[in-house]
Amino acid sequence: xxxxxxxxxxxxxxxxxxxxxxxxxxxxxxxxxxxxxxxxxxxxxxxxxxxxxxxxxxxxxxxxxxxxxxxxxxxxxxxxxxxxxxxxxxxxxxxxxxxxxxxxxxxxxxxxxxxxxxxxxxxxxxxxxxxxxxxxxxxxxxxxxxxxxxxxxxxxxxxxxxxxxxxxxxxxxxxxxxxxxxxxxxxxxxxxxxxxxxxxxxxxxx
Amino acid sequence: xxxxxxxxxxxxxxxxxxxxxxxxxxxxxxxxxxxxxxxxxxxxxxxxxxxxxxxxxxxxxxxxxxxxxxxxxxxxxxxxxxxxxxxxxxxxxxxxxxxxxxxxxxxxxxxxxxxxxxxxxxxxxxxxxxxxxxxxxxxxxxxxxxxxxxxxxxxxxxxxxxxxxxxxxxxxxxxxxxxxxxxxxxxxxxxxxxxxxxxxxxxxxx
DNA sequence: ACTTCTAATGAGTGATTACTCACTTATTTT
DNA sequence: AAAATAAGTGAGTAATCACTCATTAGAAGT
Numbered sequence: 001x002x003x004x005x006x007x008x009x010x011x012x013x014x015x016x017x018x019x020x021x022x023x024x025x026x027x028x029x030x031x032x033x034x035x036x037x038x039x040x041x042x043x044x045x046x047x048x049x050x051x052x053x054x055x056x057x058x059x060x061x062x063x064x065x066x067x068x069x070x071x072x073x074x075x076x077x078x079x080x081x082x083x084x085x086x087x088x089x090x091x092x093x094x095x096x097x098x099x100x101x102x103x104x105x106x107x108x109x110x111x112x113x114x115x116x117x118x119x120x121x122x123x124x125x126x127x128x129x130x131x132x133x134x135x136x137x138x139x140x141x142x143x144x145x146x147x148x149x150x151x152x153x154x155x156x157x158x159x160x161x162x163x164x165x166x167x168x169x170x171x172x173x174x175x176x177x178x179x180x181x182x183x184x185x186x187x188x189x190x191x192x193x194x195x196x197x198x199x200x201x202x203x204x205x206x
Numbered sequence: 207x208x209x210x211x212x213x214x215x216x217x218x219x220x221x222x223x224x225x226x227x228x229x230x231x232x233x234x235x236x237x238x239x240x241x242x243x244x245x246x247x248x249x250x251x252x253x254x255x256x257x258x259x260x261x262x263x264x265x266x267x268x269x270x271x272x273x274x275x276x277x278x279x280x281x282x283x284x285x286x287x288x289x290x291x292x293x294x295x296x297x298x299x300x301x302x303x304x305x306x307x308x309x310x311x312x313x314x315x316x317x318x319x320x321x322x323x324x325x326x327x328x329x330x331x332x333x334x335x336x337x338x339x340x341x342x343x344x345x346x347x348x349x350x351x352x353x354x355x356x357x358x359x360x361x362x363x364x365x366x367x368x369x370x371x372x373x374x375x376x377x378x379x380x381x382x383x384x385x386x387x388x389x390x391x392x393x394x395x396x397x398x399x400x401x402x403x404x405x406x407x408x409x410x411x412x
Numbered sequence: 413a414c415t416t417c418t419a420a421t422g423a424g425t426g427a428t429t430a431c432t433c434a435c436t437t438a439t440t441t442t
Numbered sequence: 443a444a445a446a447t448a449a450g451t452g453a454g455t456a457a458t459c460a461c462t463c464a465t466t467a468g469a470a471g472t
Contacts, residue, residue, distance in 0.1 A: 169371025200406035
């Protein structure tokens with residue numbers, strides 16, 4: 001049966017696809033989209049160059065295929081357990097989770113933000129895969145905190161902007177200037193950023 | 207005299223150089239380094255392609271030439287007048303100054319941070335032109351604040367990292383997602399970021 | 413006016429690239 | 443075992459690119 005056949009072969013096909021995607025992510029994030037060559041991706045994936053184009057019609061399709069699935073994965077993890085803890089505790093957990101995700105997929109994130117400048121598809125993937133869900137998670141927390149009188153009534157989007165900047169740049173900076181970046185655990189970084197974001201640099205008793 | 211001759215011609219030569227640099231910045235920041243072609247830069251500069259290589263030996267030299275001078279310019283502006291105002295006031299001024307500089311040279315900054323990933327020359331230019339001077343300016347202020355007991359004794363570099371992230375990402379975010387970014391003045395943005403960075407999201411009377 | 417020098421030109425060049433296609437290899441079906 | 447189908451291959455292709463160089467244009471000096 002053609003069904004049977006499909007199932008049998010498709011598993012191997014899927015593995016090949018994964019090999020290519022893995023190599024593509026590596027080469028893209030090391031050289032940028034334009035700087036990466038399909039020949040090098042094929043080499044690192046251990047396949048012939050032609051094989052890439054049997055799985056992905058164009059180089060650009062390969063780029064979006066690299067970005068999209070990874071983006072969603074691991075996004076809505078900590079919901080249940082920490083939802084009803086204190087707002088500060090929730091935030092610290094959320095931030096730590098985000099920093100971990102970004103550290104595990106550092107190359108992907110750097111690639112995404114660099115290429116988002118030049119490709120609207122990447123911007124859209126970024127928006128639908130990360131920004132949207134992230135906002136959906138944080139907005140209720142933010143609103144609740146304000147309603148309870150715990151947070152200042154700051155505008156949401158600009159505040160998110162600052163928060164994302166702190167978190168994103170933490171990883172980028174560490175990559176660009178490793179010698180300037182004292183090695184610290186994710187926990188320490190999360191504590192530091194949370195302290196700043198929630199309470200600021202100025203001592204509260206002054 | 208050859209002197210006379212030189213003077214006469216060199217002015218025009220310098221203008222040509224500027225035309226090329228200007229066009230190069232535009233094309234580089236729109237397409238990235240690899241995505242930009244010398245043909246397009248020549249077209250936008252209104253010169254022949256060969257002319258570019260009379261002024262800059264290679265494409266990469268053109269890139270560094272685009273970045274270096276712009277970086278230093280306008281860096282140490284507000285020193286004198288605001289040095290001895292209150293720490294908070296100093297910070298707000300410094301931040302506003304930085305945001306203005308980044309807004310005026312938005313394309314340059316995006317280009318620089320994207321390409322810093324791939325070219326060590328760019329990383330070094332970034333470090334010597336921006337990071338170093340910036341640290342030199344902020345560190346005394348930071349240390350003094352701590353010594354006076356006004357600031358929490360947080361580690362300097364990680365705190366800088368968070369601050370830079372907030373400021374940098376403000377512009378990047380506005381470029382990537384203009385529809386999500388309510389148009390606001392630099393003053394408003396500076397006030398908002400300063401409030402967050404200095405005092406945090408949580409109300410201090412809670 | 414003639415020579416000299418320099419900056420500018422753009423067609424040309426070799427290298428590189430994304431993508432193709434005729435063919436091989438492997439697996440399944442009959 | 444033979445035929446059929448699908449997946450993989452890599453030499454080949456047309457296009458593109460950074461960079462070159464013989465030539466031209468124009469100003470400066472005499």
